[in-house]
Amino acid sequence: MTGLRLALETSGPVGSVAVADASGVRARRFLTERNRHAQVLPSAIDAVLAEVGAAWGDLTAVAVGVGPGSFTGVRVAAATANGIAHALDCPVWPVSSLAAAVLASEALPGSTAPWPVDHGGAAPGRRRVLFDARGDRLFTAVYDVGAGALIEVEAPRFARLSDVLTRPAADVFCGDAAVRHRDVLEGTGSRVLDPPAGVPTADGVLAVWARSPGEPVAAGAWSPSYLRETGAVRARDET
CATH class of the missing domain: 3.30.420.200 (Nucleotidyltransferase; domain 5)
Structure with missing residues:
Protein backbone atom coordinates (compact mmCIF):
# COMPACT_ATOMS: atom_id res chain seq x y z
CA MET A 1 0.00 0.00 0.00
CA THR A 2 1.43 3.39 -0.99
CA GLY A 3 0.55 7.03 -0.43
CA LEU A 4 -0.75 6.48 3.10
CA ARG A 5 -0.70 9.56 5.34
CA LEU A 6 -0.87 9.56 9.12
CA ALA A 7 -2.35 12.44 11.13
CA LEU A 8 -1.94 13.05 14.87
CA GLU A 9 -3.72 15.57 17.09
CA THR A 10 -3.36 15.52 20.89
CA SER A 11 -3.48 19.21 21.84
CA GLY A 12 -6.85 18.91 23.59
CA PRO A 13 -8.52 16.69 26.19
CA VAL A 14 -9.53 14.18 23.48
CA GLY A 15 -6.75 13.15 21.13
CA SER A 16 -7.12 11.45 17.76
CA VAL A 17 -5.29 9.54 15.05
CA ALA A 18 -6.29 9.07 11.41
CA VAL A 19 -4.87 7.56 8.25
CA ALA A 20 -5.80 8.73 4.78
CA ASP A 21 -4.94 8.16 1.16
CA ALA A 22 -5.94 9.94 -2.04
CA SER A 23 -9.55 8.83 -1.54
CA GLY A 24 -9.83 10.43 1.91
CA VAL A 25 -9.74 9.32 5.55
CA ARG A 26 -9.66 5.53 5.78
CA ALA A 27 -9.64 4.98 9.55
CA ARG A 28 -9.57 6.96 12.78
CA ARG A 29 -9.33 6.44 16.53
CA PHE A 30 -10.10 8.82 19.40
CA LEU A 31 -8.10 8.92 22.63
CA THR A 32 -10.68 9.66 25.30
CA GLU A 33 -8.63 8.93 28.43
CA ARG A 34 -7.44 12.26 29.77
CA ASN A 35 -3.72 12.62 30.49
CA ARG A 36 -2.89 9.27 28.86
CA HIS A 37 -2.21 10.29 25.27
CA ALA A 38 1.43 9.21 25.47
CA GLN A 39 0.50 5.73 26.67
CA VAL A 40 -2.31 5.02 24.20
CA LEU A 41 -1.12 6.81 21.05
CA PRO A 42 1.12 3.99 19.72
CA SER A 43 -1.63 1.38 20.05
CA ALA A 44 -4.11 3.75 18.37
CA ILE A 45 -1.74 4.09 15.41
CA ASP A 46 -1.41 0.29 15.29
CA ALA A 47 -5.20 0.02 15.27
CA VAL A 48 -5.83 2.40 12.36
CA LEU A 49 -3.08 0.78 10.30
CA ALA A 50 -4.48 -2.69 10.99
CA GLU A 51 -7.96 -1.51 10.01
CA VAL A 52 -6.76 -0.58 6.51
CA GLY A 53 -4.43 -3.57 6.18
CA ALA A 54 -1.26 -1.48 6.30
CA ALA A 55 2.03 -1.53 8.20
CA TRP A 56 4.10 1.30 9.65
CA GLY A 57 6.41 1.09 6.65
CA ASP A 58 3.51 1.95 4.32
CA LEU A 59 3.32 5.49 5.72
CA THR A 60 4.70 8.11 3.34
CA ALA A 61 4.08 11.28 5.38
CA VAL A 62 2.97 12.46 8.81
CA ALA A 63 0.76 15.49 9.50
CA VAL A 64 0.64 16.70 13.08
CA GLY A 65 -1.31 19.26 15.07
CA VAL A 66 1.42 21.44 16.56
CA GLY A 67 -0.71 23.29 19.09
CA PRO A 68 -1.39 25.49 20.85
CA GLY A 69 -3.12 23.61 23.61
CA SER A 70 -2.09 21.26 26.37
CA PHE A 71 1.68 21.58 26.81
CA THR A 72 2.08 17.85 27.44
CA GLY A 73 -0.36 16.86 24.72
CA VAL A 74 1.39 18.98 22.10
CA ARG A 75 4.75 17.47 23.09
CA VAL A 76 3.36 13.94 22.78
CA ALA A 77 2.21 14.46 19.19
CA ALA A 78 5.42 16.29 18.26
CA ALA A 79 7.70 13.59 19.65
CA THR A 80 5.68 10.81 18.02
CA ALA A 81 5.56 12.53 14.63
CA ASN A 82 9.28 13.23 14.68
CA GLY A 83 10.09 9.68 15.75
CA ILE A 84 8.02 8.16 12.94
CA ALA A 85 9.39 10.57 10.34
CA HIS A 86 12.96 9.86 11.41
CA ALA A 87 12.47 6.09 11.42
CA LEU A 88 10.74 6.01 8.03
CA ASP A 89 12.67 8.89 6.45
CA CYS A 90 9.42 10.61 5.52
CA PRO A 91 8.40 14.29 5.75
CA VAL A 92 6.33 16.00 8.44
CA TRP A 93 3.58 18.54 7.77
CA PRO A 94 3.09 20.74 10.88
CA VAL A 95 -0.49 22.09 11.10
CA SER A 96 -1.89 24.59 13.59
CA SER A 97 -4.37 22.95 15.94
CA LEU A 98 -6.43 26.15 15.74
CA ALA A 99 -6.69 25.73 11.97
CA ALA A 100 -7.68 22.09 12.40
CA ALA A 101 -10.42 23.12 14.81
CA VAL A 102 -11.92 25.76 12.54
CA LEU A 103 -12.85 23.17 9.91
CA ALA A 104 -15.01 21.12 12.27
CA SER A 105 -18.67 21.34 11.39
CA GLU A 106 -21.44 18.80 11.01
CA ALA A 107 -22.00 15.20 12.03
CA LEU A 108 -20.18 12.44 10.22
CA PRO A 109 -22.53 9.45 9.76
CA GLY A 110 -21.24 6.34 11.44
CA SER A 111 -18.49 8.18 13.31
CA THR A 112 -17.03 6.48 16.37
CA ALA A 113 -16.04 9.85 17.82
CA PRO A 114 -17.10 10.88 21.33
CA TRP A 115 -18.97 13.61 19.41
CA PRO A 116 -19.90 13.66 15.72
CA VAL A 117 -17.19 15.21 13.58
CA ASP A 118 -16.90 16.29 9.95
CA HIS A 119 -14.00 18.50 8.94
CA LEU A 193 -20.80 27.63 17.40
CA ASP A 194 -21.29 24.55 19.56
CA PRO A 195 -19.00 21.50 19.42
CA PRO A 196 -18.00 19.72 17.28
CA ALA A 197 -17.20 23.10 15.73
CA GLY A 198 -13.91 24.27 17.20
CA VAL A 199 -12.70 20.82 18.26
CA PRO A 200 -9.21 19.93 16.91
CA THR A 201 -8.94 16.38 15.56
CA ALA A 202 -6.72 14.37 13.25
CA ASP A 203 -9.44 14.66 10.59
CA GLY A 204 -9.11 18.42 10.89
CA VAL A 205 -5.34 18.22 10.53
CA LEU A 206 -5.81 16.30 7.28
CA ALA A 207 -8.45 18.78 6.09
CA VAL A 208 -6.08 21.71 6.65
CA TRP A 209 -3.32 19.82 4.87
CA ALA A 210 -5.61 19.28 1.88
CA ARG A 211 -6.75 22.92 1.72
CA SER A 212 -3.53 24.68 2.63
CA PRO A 213 -0.68 22.17 2.52
CA GLY A 214 2.32 24.44 3.06
CA GLU A 215 5.77 22.91 2.90
CA PRO A 216 6.92 19.62 4.45
CA VAL A 217 9.82 19.64 6.89
CA ALA A 218 12.31 17.04 8.03
CA ALA A 219 11.97 15.28 11.36
CA GLY A 220 13.13 17.57 14.16
CA ALA A 221 13.33 20.64 11.90
CA TRP A 222 10.24 22.27 13.41
CA SER A 223 8.95 23.25 16.84
CA PRO A 224 5.57 22.87 18.54
CA SER A 225 3.47 26.02 18.84
CA TYR A 226 3.11 26.63 22.56
CA LEU A 227 2.47 30.40 22.13
CA ARG A 228 3.48 31.12 25.71
CA GLU A 229 6.32 30.39 28.08
CA THR A 230 6.09 27.38 30.32
CA GLY A 231 6.23 27.85 34.07
CA ALA A 232 9.74 26.39 34.07
CA VAL A 233 10.97 28.93 31.53
CA ARG A 234 9.41 31.84 33.43
CA ALA A 235 10.96 30.65 36.69
CA ARG A 236 14.36 30.32 35.01
CA ASP A 237 14.20 33.82 33.55
CA GLU A 238 13.15 35.34 36.86
CA THR A 239 16.12 33.90 38.77
Whole structure:
Protein backbone atom coordinates (compact mmCIF):
# COMPACT_ATOMS: atom_id res chain seq x y z
CA MET A 1 0.00 0.00 0.00
CA THR A 2 1.43 3.39 -0.99
CA GLY A 3 0.55 7.03 -0.43
CA LEU A 4 -0.75 6.48 3.10
CA ARG A 5 -0.70 9.56 5.34
CA LEU A 6 -0.87 9.56 9.12
CA ALA A 7 -2.35 12.44 11.13
CA LEU A 8 -1.94 13.05 14.87
CA GLU A 9 -3.72 15.57 17.09
CA THR A 10 -3.36 15.52 20.89
CA SER A 11 -3.48 19.21 21.84
CA GLY A 12 -6.85 18.91 23.59
CA PRO A 13 -8.52 16.69 26.19
CA VAL A 14 -9.53 14.18 23.48
CA GLY A 15 -6.75 13.15 21.13
CA SER A 16 -7.12 11.45 17.76
CA VAL A 17 -5.29 9.54 15.05
CA ALA A 18 -6.29 9.07 11.41
CA VAL A 19 -4.87 7.56 8.25
CA ALA A 20 -5.80 8.73 4.78
CA ASP A 21 -4.94 8.16 1.16
CA ALA A 22 -5.94 9.94 -2.04
CA SER A 23 -9.55 8.83 -1.54
CA GLY A 24 -9.83 10.43 1.91
CA VAL A 25 -9.74 9.32 5.55
CA ARG A 26 -9.66 5.53 5.78
CA ALA A 27 -9.64 4.98 9.55
CA ARG A 28 -9.57 6.96 12.78
CA ARG A 29 -9.33 6.44 16.53
CA PHE A 30 -10.10 8.82 19.40
CA LEU A 31 -8.10 8.92 22.63
CA THR A 32 -10.68 9.66 25.30
CA GLU A 33 -8.63 8.93 28.43
CA ARG A 34 -7.44 12.26 29.77
CA ASN A 35 -3.72 12.62 30.49
CA ARG A 36 -2.89 9.27 28.86
CA HIS A 37 -2.21 10.29 25.27
CA ALA A 38 1.43 9.21 25.47
CA GLN A 39 0.50 5.73 26.67
CA VAL A 40 -2.31 5.02 24.20
CA LEU A 41 -1.12 6.81 21.05
CA PRO A 42 1.12 3.99 19.72
CA SER A 43 -1.63 1.38 20.05
CA ALA A 44 -4.11 3.75 18.37
CA ILE A 45 -1.74 4.09 15.41
CA ASP A 46 -1.41 0.29 15.29
CA ALA A 47 -5.20 0.02 15.27
CA VAL A 48 -5.83 2.40 12.36
CA LEU A 49 -3.08 0.78 10.30
CA ALA A 50 -4.48 -2.69 10.99
CA GLU A 51 -7.96 -1.51 10.01
CA VAL A 52 -6.76 -0.58 6.51
CA GLY A 53 -4.43 -3.57 6.18
CA ALA A 54 -1.26 -1.48 6.30
CA ALA A 55 2.03 -1.53 8.20
CA TRP A 56 4.10 1.30 9.65
CA GLY A 57 6.41 1.09 6.65
CA ASP A 58 3.51 1.95 4.32
CA LEU A 59 3.32 5.49 5.72
CA THR A 60 4.70 8.11 3.34
CA ALA A 61 4.08 11.28 5.38
CA VAL A 62 2.97 12.46 8.81
CA ALA A 63 0.76 15.49 9.50
CA VAL A 64 0.64 16.70 13.08
CA GLY A 65 -1.31 19.26 15.07
CA VAL A 66 1.42 21.44 16.56
CA GLY A 67 -0.71 23.29 19.09
CA PRO A 68 -1.39 25.49 20.85
CA GLY A 69 -3.12 23.61 23.61
CA SER A 70 -2.09 21.26 26.37
CA PHE A 71 1.68 21.58 26.81
CA THR A 72 2.08 17.85 27.44
CA GLY A 73 -0.36 16.86 24.72
CA VAL A 74 1.39 18.98 22.10
CA ARG A 75 4.75 17.47 23.09
CA VAL A 76 3.36 13.94 22.78
CA ALA A 77 2.21 14.46 19.19
CA ALA A 78 5.42 16.29 18.26
CA ALA A 79 7.70 13.59 19.65
CA THR A 80 5.68 10.81 18.02
CA ALA A 81 5.56 12.53 14.63
CA ASN A 82 9.28 13.23 14.68
CA GLY A 83 10.09 9.68 15.75
CA ILE A 84 8.02 8.16 12.94
CA ALA A 85 9.39 10.57 10.34
CA HIS A 86 12.96 9.86 11.41
CA ALA A 87 12.47 6.09 11.42
CA LEU A 88 10.74 6.01 8.03
CA ASP A 89 12.67 8.89 6.45
CA CYS A 90 9.42 10.61 5.52
CA PRO A 91 8.40 14.29 5.75
CA VAL A 92 6.33 16.00 8.44
CA TRP A 93 3.58 18.54 7.77
CA PRO A 94 3.09 20.74 10.88
CA VAL A 95 -0.49 22.09 11.10
CA SER A 96 -1.89 24.59 13.59
CA SER A 97 -4.37 22.95 15.94
CA LEU A 98 -6.43 26.15 15.74
CA ALA A 99 -6.69 25.73 11.97
CA ALA A 100 -7.68 22.09 12.40
CA ALA A 101 -10.42 23.12 14.81
CA VAL A 102 -11.92 25.76 12.54
CA LEU A 103 -12.85 23.17 9.91
CA ALA A 104 -15.01 21.12 12.27
CA SER A 105 -18.67 21.34 11.39
CA GLU A 106 -21.44 18.80 11.01
CA ALA A 107 -22.00 15.20 12.03
CA LEU A 108 -20.18 12.44 10.22
CA PRO A 109 -22.53 9.45 9.76
CA GLY A 110 -21.24 6.34 11.44
CA SER A 111 -18.49 8.18 13.31
CA THR A 112 -17.03 6.48 16.37
CA ALA A 113 -16.04 9.85 17.82
CA PRO A 114 -17.10 10.88 21.33
CA TRP A 115 -18.97 13.61 19.41
CA PRO A 116 -19.90 13.66 15.72
CA VAL A 117 -17.19 15.21 13.58
CA ASP A 118 -16.90 16.29 9.95
CA HIS A 119 -14.00 18.50 8.94
CA GLY A 120 -14.77 18.68 5.24
CA GLY A 121 -17.99 20.67 5.22
CA ALA A 122 -17.31 23.79 7.28
CA ALA A 123 -19.65 26.55 6.15
CA PRO A 124 -17.89 29.36 4.24
CA GLY A 125 -17.12 32.53 6.16
CA ARG A 126 -14.74 34.10 8.65
CA ARG A 127 -14.28 32.46 12.03
CA ARG A 128 -12.29 33.21 15.15
CA VAL A 129 -11.15 30.16 17.10
CA LEU A 130 -10.67 30.44 20.86
CA PHE A 131 -8.87 27.77 22.89
CA ASP A 132 -9.05 27.98 26.67
CA ALA A 133 -5.79 28.91 28.41
CA ARG A 134 -7.42 29.38 31.85
CA GLY A 135 -9.08 32.44 33.30
CA ASP A 136 -9.58 35.12 30.67
CA ARG A 137 -6.50 33.91 28.81
CA LEU A 138 -6.81 32.08 25.53
CA PHE A 139 -5.18 31.05 22.27
CA THR A 140 -6.78 32.50 19.18
CA ALA A 141 -6.59 32.87 15.41
CA VAL A 142 -8.89 34.00 12.61
CA TYR A 143 -9.48 32.13 9.36
CA ASP A 144 -11.50 32.57 6.20
CA VAL A 145 -13.11 29.26 5.29
CA GLY A 146 -13.92 28.99 1.59
CA ALA A 147 -14.74 26.33 -0.93
CA GLY A 148 -11.62 24.18 -0.92
CA ALA A 149 -9.50 26.86 0.76
CA LEU A 150 -8.47 28.01 4.22
CA ILE A 151 -6.88 31.44 4.57
CA GLU A 152 -5.19 32.64 7.74
CA VAL A 153 -6.42 36.17 8.49
CA GLU A 154 -4.86 36.54 11.93
CA ALA A 155 -1.97 34.32 12.99
CA PRO A 156 -2.26 32.14 16.10
CA ARG A 157 -1.42 34.08 19.25
CA PHE A 158 -1.82 34.17 23.01
CA ALA A 159 -4.36 36.79 24.13
CA ARG A 160 -6.87 37.82 26.75
CA LEU A 161 -10.60 37.94 26.22
CA SER A 162 -10.67 41.73 26.50
CA ASP A 163 -8.14 41.99 23.68
CA VAL A 164 -10.26 39.79 21.43
CA LEU A 165 -13.35 41.87 22.17
CA THR A 166 -11.58 45.06 21.12
CA ARG A 167 -10.25 43.42 17.93
CA PRO A 168 -13.13 41.17 16.87
CA ALA A 169 -12.09 40.53 13.21
CA ALA A 170 -14.95 38.00 13.00
CA ASP A 171 -18.48 37.68 14.35
CA VAL A 172 -18.54 33.88 14.40
CA PHE A 173 -16.61 32.15 17.19
CA CYS A 174 -15.80 28.51 17.93
CA GLY A 175 -13.62 26.54 20.34
CA ASP A 176 -13.88 25.60 24.01
CA ALA A 177 -13.09 29.13 25.22
CA ALA A 178 -15.79 30.56 22.96
CA VAL A 179 -18.31 28.19 24.55
CA ARG A 180 -17.07 29.11 28.04
CA HIS A 181 -17.41 32.83 27.33
CA ARG A 182 -20.61 32.46 25.32
CA ASP A 183 -22.61 35.02 27.32
CA VAL A 184 -19.98 37.73 26.84
CA LEU A 185 -19.50 37.03 23.14
CA GLU A 186 -23.18 36.74 22.32
CA GLY A 187 -23.74 39.94 24.29
CA THR A 188 -21.70 41.73 21.61
CA GLY A 189 -23.90 40.30 18.85
CA SER A 190 -21.49 37.53 17.88
CA ARG A 191 -22.47 33.95 17.16
CA VAL A 192 -20.90 31.05 19.08
CA LEU A 193 -20.80 27.63 17.40
CA ASP A 194 -21.29 24.55 19.56
CA PRO A 195 -19.00 21.50 19.42
CA PRO A 196 -18.00 19.72 17.28
CA ALA A 197 -17.20 23.10 15.73
CA GLY A 198 -13.91 24.27 17.20
CA VAL A 199 -12.70 20.82 18.26
CA PRO A 200 -9.21 19.93 16.91
CA THR A 201 -8.94 16.38 15.56
CA ALA A 202 -6.72 14.37 13.25
CA ASP A 203 -9.44 14.66 10.59
CA GLY A 204 -9.11 18.42 10.89
CA VAL A 205 -5.34 18.22 10.53
CA LEU A 206 -5.81 16.30 7.28
CA ALA A 207 -8.45 18.78 6.09
CA VAL A 208 -6.08 21.71 6.65
CA TRP A 209 -3.32 19.82 4.87
CA ALA A 210 -5.61 19.28 1.88
CA ARG A 211 -6.75 22.92 1.72
CA SER A 212 -3.53 24.68 2.63
CA PRO A 213 -0.68 22.17 2.52
CA GLY A 214 2.32 24.44 3.06
CA GLU A 215 5.77 22.91 2.90
CA PRO A 216 6.92 19.62 4.45
CA VAL A 217 9.82 19.64 6.89
CA ALA A 218 12.31 17.04 8.03
CA ALA A 219 11.97 15.28 11.36
CA GLY A 220 13.13 17.57 14.16
CA ALA A 221 13.33 20.64 11.90
CA TRP A 222 10.24 22.27 13.41
CA SER A 223 8.95 23.25 16.84
CA PRO A 224 5.57 22.87 18.54
CA SER A 225 3.47 26.02 18.84
CA TYR A 226 3.11 26.63 22.56
CA LEU A 227 2.47 30.40 22.13
CA ARG A 228 3.48 31.12 25.71
CA GLU A 229 6.32 30.39 28.08
CA THR A 230 6.09 27.38 30.32
CA GLY A 231 6.23 27.85 34.07
CA ALA A 232 9.74 26.39 34.07
CA VAL A 233 10.97 28.93 31.53
CA ARG A 234 9.41 31.84 33.43
CA ALA A 235 10.96 30.65 36.69
CA ARG A 236 14.36 30.32 35.01
CA ASP A 237 14.20 33.82 33.55
CA GLU A 238 13.15 35.34 36.86
CA THR A 239 16.12 33.90 38.77
